[in-house]
Amino acid sequence: MPSNVIVGLQWGDEGKGKITDLLAKNSDYVVRYQGGNNSGHSIHINKKHLILHLIPSGVVYPDNKCIIGSGVVVDPQSLLQEIKKIESIGINTSKVFLEKRAHITLPYHRLLDKYKEEALGDKPIGTTHRGIGPTYEDKIARVGIRVLDLLNLKNFHKKLKDNLDYKNQIITKIYKRKPLSFQSIYEEYIEYAKFLLPRIIDSVYELHDAFKKKKKILFEGAQAMLLDINYGTYPYVTPSSTSTGGVCIGSGIPPIFLKNFIGIAKSYCTRVGYGPFPTEIRSPVNEIIREKGNEYGVTTKRPRRCGWLDLFALKYSCMINGINFLIITKLDVLSELDFIKVGIEYRSHGKKIQHFPANIDEKNIEIIYIDFPGWKKDISHIKEYDDLPINCKKYITFIEDYLNLEILLISIGSERNQNIIKNKSSFFKIFS
Ligand code: IMO
Numbered sequence: 001m002p003s004n005v006i007v008g009l010q011w012g013d014e015g016k017g018k019i020t021d022l023l024a025k026n027s028d029y030v031v032r033y034q035g036g037n038n039s040g041h042s043i044h045i046n047k048k049h050l051i052l053h054l055i056p057s058g059v060v061y062p063d064n065k066c067i068i069g070s071g072v073v074v075d076p077q078s079l080l081q082e083i084k085k086i087e088s089i090g091i092n093t094s095k096v097f098l099e100k101r102a103h104i105t106l107p108y109h110r111l112l113d114k115y116k117e118e119a120l121g122d123k124p125i126g127t128t129h130r131g132i133g134p135t136y137e138d139k140i141a142r143v144g145i146r147v148l149d150l151l152n153l154k155n156f157h158k159k160l161k162d163n164l165d166y167k168n169q170i171i172t173k174i175y176k177r178k179p180l181s182f183q184s185i186y187e188e189y190i191e192y193a194k195f196l197l198p199r200i201i202d203s204v205y206e207l208h209d210a211f212k213k214k215k216k217i218l219f220e221g222a223q224a225m226l227l228d229i230n231y232g233t234y235p236y237v238t239p240s241s242t243s244t245g246g247v248c249i250g251s252g253i254p255p256i257f258l259k260n261f262i263g264i265a266k267s268y269c270t271r272v273g274y275g276p277f278p279t280e281i282r283s284p285v286n287e288i289i290r291e292k293g294n295e296y297g298v299t300t301k302r303p304r305r306c307g308w309l310d311l312f313a314l315k316y317s318c319m320i321n322g323i324n325f326l327i328i329t330k331l332d333v334l335s336e337l338d339f340i341k342v343g344i345e346y347r348s349h350g351k352k353i354q355h356f357p358a359n360i361d362e363k364n365i366e367i368i369y370i371d372f373p374g375w376k377k378d379i380s381h382i383k384e385y386d387d388l389p390i391n392c393k394k395y396i397t398f399i400e401d402y403l404n405l406e407i408l409l410i411s412i413g414s415e416r417n418q419n420i421i422k423n424k425s426s427f428f429k430i431f432s
């Protein structure tokens, strides 16, 4: 059975957790295929707030198998804490599995992430300090330690020793900090290995088998298109392939298995960390949106930068991801505003830029906006699209026309049931 993919189309925090949870209800598997515990996916059920960093957002359904795939970088400490935390609120995690080929984050990765950022002075990337970059660096340098290495202690001992000897040179000689102790890391990770052992699987064969058995598989993207290592606003990106293309790479399945590419976009934009943000709002409206939308990082608690919807960037994201269904989230957050702007075009020295720039030179870019009058009405309890205020519908129609895509669903609040299904026939085809 061809499967569904959920990806974020902006700079993250689009509400992927909520939508994954919604789709997971009728899925057999939910798979994370890239990123690590830098992501923070939120699910709100009956006013309870569940935050997931590594565990796929299908975990609340007892029959769902949740797989952390080979493209993910896994911090065992963080995974263990997450498992314990969600078990403590009565959620069963016995169906959470970890792919043996996934790479693991070690304490030196976290430290190096922090030291590198500090060394960049006033021009850091603004990473989450979770060690994501250094873990992927080791993977590409072919010295990384994988989950399966934890199963062979002799092997793990040697790999850790070799890696740590080298990292300690960098830590002491370049960053002038204290070296890390081999023994304490080794002992700590042996404990993680014992804990994680029953969850370690070969998910590649598991997923291929599931396809043969016509199981429904949902791939849950982390981060988002504009943070993609290849196509995002480099170098202010995350070091993984966040697009739909990353699904095959990070889970070991061929493209032909994939069918519905569901893109999630917020009705405005946010960004955490540094890097270009052409439609960033430079007026008190930035704070108004931040407060109304609770735009604070789930992982790092940092205030998010807020901006208007950037349709030019969104079109680029939809193109790269082959999006065939669009979901718009947090539309309720805009309800109090007198007017709403939408970025539709980038210009440089008065000339329209045809393609989303590979390098955004914000000083020389002018954004052309269209202004929409606000609807000034609470929409968070509306159930039917037709009942939305006319100005709100105009905003939605404009987005659809610009992107030449129909919106499947509009999310109007963080609770599971705060949604307006716009395209019912497609929705039920995908979601049932
Ligand atoms: P979810 O899955 C928003 C950002 C960081 C930083 C950049 C690189 O919740 O949407 P990293 O630690 O990945 O090396 O940091 O990427 N970033 C996110 N921003 N949501 C996320 O995840 C993010 N994960 C990383 O803020 O700018």
Ligand code: MG
Pocket (backbone or CB within 6 Å): 012, 013, 014, 039, 040, 041, 042, 298
């Ligand atoms: Mg998040």
